[in-house]
Amino acid sequence: MHGVDTFELILALLALVIGLYWLALKLKLPPSAALLVGGGALAFAPGLPAISLDPELALVLFLPPLLMDGAYFTALGRFRQHLAGILSLAVGAVVFTTLVVGLVVHWILPQLPLAACFALGAIVSPPDAVSARAVLKGVSLPRRLTALLEGESLLNDATGLILVRFAVAATLSGVFHAGDAVTSFGIVAIGGVAVGVAVGLAWSFAVRYLRDRMLIVVATTALGWAAYLAGEAVHVSGVISTVAAGLVMGWNQHTLLSADVRLLGGSVWRITVFVLEALVFILIGFSLRGVIDRIGGIEAIPPPMVYAVIGVVLALTLARFVWVFGSEAILKIAHRAGLKTARPLGWRQSTILGWAGMRGVVTVAVPLTLPLDTPGRDLMLVCAFTVVFVTVVAQGSSLGWLVRRVRPVDTDPPARMDMPAAEAAMARARMEVVEKLAYGEDGELIHPMLLEEHRRRVEYVERYAQDAAAAMEKLRPHFDILLAAIAGSREELIRLHRAGHIEDEVLHELERDLDVEEMGITFQRGE
Known part of the structure; x- marks a missing residue:
């Protein structure tokens, strides 16, 4: 042939x-x-x-x-x-x-x-x-x-x-x-x-x-x-x-x-x-x-x-x-x-x-x-x-x-921690790092917004670990809004490129950022 x-x-x-x-x-x-x-x-x-x-x-x-x-x-x-x-x-x-x-x-x-x-x-x-x-x-x-x-x-x-x-x-x-x-x-x-x-x-x-x-x-x-x-x-x-x-x-x-x-x-x-x-x-x-x-x-x-x-x-x-x-x-x-x-x-x-x-x-x-x-x-x-x-x-x-x-039954004993508990442990570890680095050498708080953001994240993940289903049900509308906002940003980005206001390189860079952000939200939704 x-x-x-x-x-x-x-x-x-x-x-x-x-x-x-x-x-x-x-x-x-x-x-x-x-x-x-x-x-x-x-x-x-x-x-x-x-x-x-x-x-x-x-x-x-x-x-x-x-x-x-x-x-x-x-x-x-x-x-x-x-x-x-x-x-x-x-x-x-x-x-x-x-x-x-x-x-x-x-x-x-x-x-x-x-x-x-x-x-x-x-x-x-x-x-x-x-x-x-x-x-x-x-x-x-x-x-x-x-x-x-x-x-x-x-x-x-x-x-x-x-x-x-x-x-x-x-x-x-x-x-x-x-x-x-x-x-x-x-x-x-x-x-x-x-x-x-x-x-x-x-x-x-x-x-x-x-x-x-x-x-x-x-x-x-x-x-x-x-x-x-x-x-x-x-x-x-x-x-x-x-x-x-x-x-x-x-x-x-x-x-x-x-x-x-x-x-x-x-x-x-x-x-x-x-x-x-x-x-x-x-x-x-x-x-x-x-x-x-x-x-x-x-x-x-x-x-x-x-x-x-x-x-x-x-x-x-x-x-x-x-x-x-x-x-x-x-x-x-x-x-x-x-x-x-x-x-x-x-x-x-x-x-x-x-x-x-x-x-x-x-x-x-x-x-x-x-x-x-x-x-x-x-x-x-x-x-x-x-x-x-x-x-x-x-x-x-x-x-x-x-x-x-x-209908086979899972007879293996479960692991010590499920996914919500593991996420809570990771959030606490991240919070410890942020708390150390949020203050300057003189003890002055130099990253207050970052510290507050991670404190709220730890509070949410702790609630999520206690009742994952209820926490996720409340958070889904939040994710939907974020995805809709990303879609709006994407439409505007494409409009700017089609109108000749931005270069191709700018389009690709910003589109990649939107893709990564959207993928992260999609993963958090469990899809």
């Missing part, structure tokens, strides 16, 4: 993303499901070229920034608190699902080597970070459940990719040593953490000396790719390396980045992640055509393959529920035995956790990277797309409905 044609195709895909995303919002559907179905439907439209993306490029292009985004915004305190549960899902559940799916496929297709069956299980076993994030955006879940799902989605791709590597090697060589596999798994995982932390610390060091905010934003945006490629270069897990670097950056950015860099970088990052996330689902949908073409068309699918695909979907769905509720039973037994750290989720949260197993880009891309002579490669391709399609469309679309029906 010519370079200009490729560029035109990218623009067409972006237009398609906008249209499908808008349609999903209008129909109140998960955008990921709409993008996947829309891409799959349009893949067979007459006259459209076949779209294919190099699978290795897909992993490198899409996976690191989306993993980095998840790690950057991970609540690190809850991540550490629930690390045992996260590892149970990201490692234990993936390994268990791999074994169950492999045995089911070998039972349906006994002529397929067992190692190839386990390779298929490893491909479809890890829920996807992109799919999980896309679906969880519109769902309100208890904090512990959110921490488990987000933490799992960050780490389980690494488990799946490592298992695929071992299973494919055993398939092609006919040799497998469990002890060597476990040792290699540990080395790859620990090495990934070490590389990721090193890359994250290097970023922390670099941003101290990069004075220009554009350079800092670019360096921050590239960090995910740098960590992933560094991990892969030294033959450890690039996924774990990316996640570790993201956690380091997310922890340090509060003290290293200035306010303007955070605002600018946040805007750039949100747009980048939105485009990449949307394109992932569109391209997965378009890959359906390539999968069907590789096996000679839908009519060429033999019945045993159909049975195997159905068996894979049922096996991985049931395996996740078995693992979740089995772990829940163990926690209940341990809790009754007096182990205080063993806190069961309860059947409501366990049900949601069992159903939230959407697959995505890794599941589709990995089988395309396998050697052409890998036994069962066509089956792996068909199963991969079917699993992604079923889990994203069926589970993703119904997750919100299931949450409303099950």
